[in-house]
Amino acid sequence: MADLIPPPHRSANDLFSDPLDSHPLWFKPNLFLSPNFDSESYISELRTFVPFDTLRSQLHSHLSALNRELIDLINRDYTDFVNLSTKLVDVEAAVVRMRAPLVELREKIEQFRASVEFSLSALQNGLRQRSEAASAREVLELLLDTFHVVSKVEKLIKELPSAPADGSNGTTNLTDNSGLSNGASLPHMENGTNLRETQSMLLERISSEMNRLKFYIAHAQNLPFIQNMDKRIQSASLLLDTSLGHCFVDGLAHHDENAIYNCLRAYAAIDNTTSAEEIFRSTVVSPAIHKVIPHKVSGMDAGSSDDDLENDYKQMKQYIDKDCKFLLEISATENSGLHVFDFLANSILKEVLSAIQKAKPGAFSPGRPTEFLKNYKSSLDFLAYLEGYCPSRSAVAKFRAASVYNEFMKQWNIGVYFSLRLQEIAGALDSSLSAPILTPVQTSSSGRVNNEDLTLKQSVTLLDCLTACWRDDVLVLSCSDKFLRLSLQLLSRYSNWLSSGLAARNTGTGSHPGSEWAVAATPDDLIYIIHDLGYLSTVVTGNFLETILQLLSSCTVDVLDSVKQSILHGGKSLYNLMPKVIGAIVASLVEKSVEDLRQLKGITATYRMTNKPLPVRHSPYVSGLLRPLKVLLDGDRASTFLTMETRTALLTDAVTEITSRYYEQAADLVSLARKTDSSLQKIRQGVQRRAGASSDVSDHNISDTDKICMQLFLDIQEYGRNLSSLGVEAASIPTYLSFWHLVAPSDKQSSISF
Known part of the structure; x- marks a missing residue:
């Protein structure tokens, strides 16, 4: 068929191979499109x-x-x-035909754009002129309003003389002293309204107008018209302040609650709370405070004995309740807008601070810590009393944030007070610990110290210092962290004193300052230390800790837990020193016992190269080995002050160490004897061989080593009996077992018997 597409051309080389345009299955050219x-x-x-x-x-x-x-x-x-190029005929003519309408369209667009821009410019100019006209109108209205307000204020001020400021002739139709409840609206001016209240209401009205006038002036203060009216405005403001002050003073004098309420609202309206607070201070507060703390001559001694403030504060509270309470209740009226006044800080507290600074400056001096702390706590109680007049928490926060409040608190230099207490308390402990010897406390009438009390003055001083840190006449709760740190430092100072002393005792030198006591202390003196350490650790982790936690009960749980852990750590540090003291006692006892062990060398001299028979009794030195320990444990101090647990620990450590030293010297003695016997045996055997005698002639003789071992065996049997008399089982001591196996005869190696 003629319409069929001929197959692709293939060369002879491609007849039996893949087509040239074939691709692997994974390669897909269609994806490129x-x-x-x-x-x-x-x-x-x-x-x-x-x-x-x-x-x-x-x-x-x-x-x-x-x-x-x-x-x-x-x-x-x-x-x-x-x-293709030959078919493009008359292209330029076509372009010319298309360009003509485009050019015409561009010209029309440019003409339309110019027309729009002209209209927009005209519109913007019109809007700008309209805005300028509106601004000018606003300024004009502002000036007119300002002029009208100034005129109105002047007119109202001229009406003030019609209401006498002294109020002496006004009727006294006053309400009761309960104040205005819930910010009730001002009473209407009826026939029975007194002149003082009328004047106060008029002054409040004038103040509101004056407040509006200030608003206008703030928005147009740079205009010449306002500047020209500045004298009128200042004169009106001065007359208003004067009249308002007279009316407020008159209201305070007559306790006219309505007049005072209106005057306060007037002061709040013109934002002049300072004047009202100062008038109340000078008119009411100052005379009352001066009755309590009259002004003194400037040359009076600042440290005189009459600097006590406790009675003064009591009288001040009575005067405040009598003369100031009515105004404080009026200013605290709910929804009255009078919360802007702070009569507590700026009137009452300010006057109290000024009176104390002038009349009793010594009350702020920490040089006498006891009187200072008493006045400080009385002052905190007075501040708490003033805070009782605050109607809400926000009012309390505002009172505490006042500058007068902060200035009042700055007068009490708690840092210097704590430094003085630190020197007093820490100095007492350092003075006690610097003594060259341990100082026992005074004994009772029977001549013995009670085992329920501390025995050393150093320990008594430590406990007194710890207790002093948290006494009511010393502690300042705001510095409780510092007193806690001081308590921990006292415990650390006492622990370091003991540790350094014991270390110096171990080295045998007292060159280190403060360690002379340890070198000179006897084991009986160290028993005092063991008793005091146990007593102190019990008190510190018991009653002392409970006292601190109770005083800091207002703190958070995390803070209380940290305090508890720190105190427990301090008490544990004391208790952990007891093994060191026991070790020092043991070392002293061992040194005394070692002196008797020197007689072991006499055993060798007794049986070496002699014909003495086997020993049948123990050596005399054995009875002296445990005598120092027995004397110590049977003494009055050990019987009185050592607990059973401590006594057992001391006994165990002492006999273990003494037995160990005994075994070491005995082992060396037996080893040397055996080496000597071995050498002598070899010499004898050599002599016998040269003489032709039998080598086993002397095998049946008892050697010197056997005699020495027998003597040592008898000695450790006696030593074991002495241990039993002290309540110690000899077989429980590992070195005693080793000693037994070293010197016991072969038939007694398996069992220990005395």
Whole structure:
């Protein structure tokens, strides 16, 4: 059929191979024609299972096939391709015909744009002129309002003389002293309204107008018209302040609650609370305070004995309840807007501070800590009393944030007070610990110290200092962290004093300052220390800790836990020193016992190269080995002050160490004896061999080593009996077992018997 497309041309080399345009199954050229084709993602996807060289080779092959196909297409339609340029006839004329309407359209658009821009400019100018006119109108209205308000204020001020400021002729139709409840609206001016209340109401009205006038001036203060009216405004403001002050003073003098309420609202309206607070201070508070603390001559001694403030504060409270309470209740009226006043701080507290500074400056001096702390606590109680007049927590916070409150608190230099207490308390302990010897406390009438009390003055001083840190006449709760640190430092100072002393005792030198006591102390003195350490650790972790936690009960749980752990650590540090003290006692006892052990050398001299028979009784020195320990434990101090647990620990450590030293010297003695016997035996055997005698002539003789071992065996039996008399089982001591096996005869090695 003629319409059929001929098959692709194939060369002879392609007859039995794949077509030239064949591709692997993984290579799909159709994907290149996709509008969303992404070469990077395509290559990264193929590279997961196709080697890069294979992929590159296949792409090059596909590019070559495309180039051949393009050439074939050009060659096939070459005639049409060449005739393409010849068919484009009169193209420039067509372009000219199309350009003419486009140019005309552009000109119309430019004309329309110019017209729009002109209209927009005209519109913007009109809006700007309108805005300027509105602004000018606002300024004009503001100036007119300002002028009207100034005129109104002046007119109202002129009406004030019609209401006498002194109020001496006014009727006294006053309400009761309960104040205005819930900020009730001002009473209407009826026939029965007194002149003082009328004047106060008029002043409140003037104040509101003056407040509005201030608002106008704040928005137009740079205008010449306002500047020209400045003298009138200042004059009106001065007259208002004067009249308002007279009316407020008159209201305070007559306790006219309505007049005072209106005056306070007037002061609040013109934002002049300072004047009202100062008038109340000078008119009411100052005379009352001066009755309590009259002014003194400036040359009075600042440290005189009448600097006590406790009675003064009591009288001040009475005067405040009598003369100031009514105003404080008025200013605390709910929803009245009078919360802006702070009469507590700026009137009452300010006057109290000034009076104390002038009349009793010594009350603030920490040089006398006891009086200072008493005045400080009285002052805190007075501040708490003043806070009782605050109607809410926010009012209390405002009172405490006042500058006068902070200035009042700064007068009490708690840092210097604590430094003085620190020197006093820590100095007492340092003075006691610097003594060259241990100082026992005074004995009772029977001549013995009670075992429930401390025995050394150093320990008593420590406990007194710890207790002093938390006494009511010493502690300042705001410095409780410092006093806690001081308590821990006292415990550490005492522990270091003991540790350094015991260390110096071990070295045998007292050159270290403060350690002379340890070198000179006897084992009986160290028993005092053991008792005091146990007593102190019990008190510190018991009653002392409970006292601190009770005083700090208002703190958080985390703070209380930290305090508890620190105190427990301090008490434990004392208790942990007891083994060191016991070790020092044991060392002293061992040194005394070692002196008797020197007699062991006499055993060798007794049986070496002699014909003495086997010993049948123990050596005399054995009874002296445990005598120092027995004397110590049977003494009055050990019987009185050592607990059973401590006594057992001391006994166990002492006998273990003495037995160990005893065994070491005995082992050396036996070892040397055996070496000597071995050498002598070899010499005898050599002599006998030269003489032709039998070598076993002396084998049946008892050697010197056997005699020495027998003597040592008898000695440790006696030593074991002495241990039993002290309540110690000899078999429980490992070195005693080793000693037994070293010197016991072969028939008694298996069992220990005395």
